[in-house]
Each structure stands twice: as structure tokens, then as C-alpha cells.
Amino acid sequence: MNVKARVVVRILLRIYPSAWRAEYGHEIEGLLLAERLSFSVVRDAIFNAARERVRDGEPRVIFGLTLFVWALCWTGWNSVAPLSPSCYLLLNRFDQGMLLLACFATGYWTRRRPTGSIRRSVLAAVNVGFASIAPDMILLVLHSIGSIPLVIVSMSGQAQGHGIALLYTRGIDDMLVREINFELVLFPVAIGIVASIVGLLGAWSCRTGIKGSGVW
Amino acid sequence: MARKPDAGPSSDPEILILSSLAEGPKHGYAMKLDIAVFADVDLGPGTLYSAITRLVENGWVEPAGTPGRQRPYRLTALGQEHLRHQLERMRAVARLGFRRLRAI
Numbered sequence: 001m002n003v004k005a006r007v008v009v010r011i012l013l014r015i016y017p018s019a020w021r022a023e024y025g026h027e028i029e030g031l032l033l034a035e036r037l038s039f040s041v042v043r044d045a046i047f048n049a050a051r052e053r054v055r056d057g058e059p060r061v062i063f064g065l066t067l068f069v070w071a072l073c074w075t076g077w078n079s080v081a082p083l084s085p086s087c088y089l090l091l092n093r094f095d096q097g098m099l100l101l102a103c104f105a106t107g108y109w110t111r112r113r114p115t116g117s118i119r120r121s122v123l124a125a126v127n128v129g130f131a132s133i134a135p136d137m138i139l140l141v142l143h144s145i146g147s148i149p150l151v152i153v154s155m156s157g158q159a160q161g162h163g164i165a166l167l168y169t170r171g172i173d174d175m176l177v178r179e180i181n182f183e184l185v186l187f188p189v190a191i192g193i194v195a196s197i198v199g200l201l202g203a204w205s206c207r208t209g210i211k212g213s214g215v216w
Numbered sequence: 217m218a219r220k221p222d223a224g225p226s227s228d229p230e231i232l233i234l235s236s237l238a239e240g241p242k243h244g245y246a247m248k249l250d251i252a253v254f255a256d257v258d259l260g261p262g263t264l265y266s267a268i269t270r271l272v273e274n275g276w277v278e279p280a281g282t283p284g285r286q287r288p289y290r291l292t293a294l295g296q297e298h299l300r301h302q303l304e305r306m307r308a309v310a311r312l313g314f315r316r317l318r319a320i
Contacts, residue, residue: 020269022283023269023283024265024268024269024283025283026283026284026285026287027243027244027265027283027284027285027286027287028261029285030244030245030285030286031244031245031248031261031264031265034245035261040260041260041261041262044260044261044262044263045260045261045262046262047262048260048262048263048265048266049262051266052266052269
């Protein structure tokens with residue numbers, strides 16, 4: 001078995017939850033090393049690792065993946081059939097609400113787990129926040145190095161150029177490359193701060209309970 | 217490989233693993249080879265161990281040893297009962313299907 005295959009198997013194993021790896025890791029590693037690492041074998045391992053992650057119920061993975069796919073879908077939709085400015089604004093508000101809710105739930109749920117702590121809850125919420133902006137960030141990086149074109153759509157709905165349209169670039173007039181580069185730094189920092197605060201609130205509500213709700 | 221949608225209930229990974237273990241304890245690789253021979257289904261490592269995880273959690277299969285590369289698994293009494301029940305259901309469906317086919 002060559003070194004490259006071993007590295008691929010190690011990476012595949014890292015996708016599985018750590019508790020699962022401790023129980024079955026050696027066995028599946030042996031089996032993967034005995035196989036020819038074809039596309040279907042790698043796909044099968046990745047799919048089942050994701051399934052185990054969801055079954056394992058790591059909140060940051062479940063919420064992070066959901067927001068990542070959500071962002072990817074809307075970016076794709078917006079690129080194929082650009083939304084109207086009013087629709088975009090509505091979606092933007094909904095997006096923000098979903099992010100806050102997901103960060104709060106991640107903080108709460110992570111804290112509830114046997115291994116949960118305030119620190120873990122906050123980090124998990126930050127992970128979810130980063131996952132939600134990952135598609136946009138990847139596209140912005142690719143755009144800034146000149147790999148892909150971006151459509152910048154003004155508030156009047158006028159598209160400038162052809163290519164992939166980011167949700168949050170809609171509604172911004174004449175967005176310049178240097179502004180996009182600025183977004184690359186500012187946006188993750190802002191999301192990190194907001195997600196950590198909301199995650200902390202989630203973790204805190206789990207520890208103390210929300211007074212007056214009766215069910216907490 | 218995950219089960220193909222058109223492959224039918226006889227290629228369900230859990231039933232295949234239970235059927236393989238009905239012969240005696242086996243480790244993952246032996247199960248995979250056995251299943252490939254008797255069912256002509258090539259279970260990928262991910263699918264195989266995902267199914268084993270569920271079977272262990274349900275108490276239908278148990279590991280016969282500590283975690284390691286070649287740990288064998290064996291069928292429990294509960295697993296035998298579950299397999300028998302599932303196979304009887306499949307037989308009843310197959311019998312009915314054949315009877316209806318003959319009537320065409």
C-alpha cells in the first residue's frame with residue numbers, strides 16, 4: 001500500500017466522529033487499505049462518515065452543514081435567476097435570522113451534551129457561523145484571484161457583468177474589487193463575533209434555564 | 217458501495233450481514249467477501265461498518281473481542297430472531313409475488 005493511499009485513508013477516517021473512530025477505526029482502516037481506493041469507495045466512506053456525524057448528533061456539524069448547503073443553494077439560484085431587490089432583502093433578513101437561531105441552538109445543544117462546556121459551545125457556534133459564510137468566502141477568494149467573474153447587481157436590479165452572483169453583493173452599487181477584499185476580512189470577523197456572543201447566550205440559557213418559560 | 221435503489225430488499229446491508237454471520241463469527245473483511253459470493257453485492261467499507269454500527273446498537277450483533285483490525289462479530293439470540301422474522305417476511309412476499317406472476 002503506497003503512502004498516498006495511507007494519507008487518503010487517514011483523511012477519510014478523520015471525517016468520522018472520534019467516538020466512532022475509537023470503536024471501529026482500526027477495522028475500517030484495514031478494510032480501506034485492502035481496497036483499491038476508487039471513486040465509489042471514497043464516496044461511500046465520505047457519505048457514511050457524514051451519516052455517522054449526523055447520527056452522532058454533533059450540533060455544529062448538523063447546523064453548519066445545513067447553513068452551508070442553504071447558502072450554496074441560494075447563491076446558485078441567485079446566479080441562475082437573479083432575485084428582485086425586495087425578494088433579496090427579505091431573504092437577507094431570513095438568512096440573518098436563521099444564522100442567529102442556528103448559533104443559539106448550537107450553543108445550547110453543545111452545552112447540554114455530556115462533554116459540553118461554555119468554551120466548546122462558543123467555538124461550535126463560531127464554526128456554524130463560518131460554515132454559513134463559507135460558500136460566499138470561497139467565491140470571493142476565487143474572484144479576488146481572478147478565477148471566477150462575479151455579478152454585481154444594483155438596487156435597481158441592473159446586473160453588471162456575468163457570472164456567479166453572491167447574495168449579499170446584490171443591492172450594493174458598484175462594488176469594487178478592493179471592497180470585496182475588505183469584505184474578505186471584515187465579514188468573517190463580524191460573523192465570528194456575532195456567532196460567539198449568540199453561542200454564549202445559548203450555552204448560558206442551557207446552564208441557567210430561561211426564566212418564565214416553564215419547560216427549561 | 218451503498219445499496220442501489222433497484223437492487224431490492226435482498227441487498228439490504230443489514231440483512232446481508234446478519235445472513236453472513238448466521239454461518240458463524242466473522243470479521244469485516246470476511247463478511248464483505250462472503251456477501252460478495254452469496255449475494256453478488258459489493259458492500260463498500262463505509263456502508264459495511266455503518267450497518268455493523270446499527271446492528272450492534274440494536275443488539276443484533278456483538279463484537280467478539282476488543283477493538284482492533286480483525287475483530288470478529290457474532291450474531292446474538294436477538295439478531296437470530298430478527299433475521300428469521302425478516303427472512304420469513306421476504307419469503308411470504310416472494311411466495312405471493314410468484315403466485316401472482318403465475319396467474320398472469
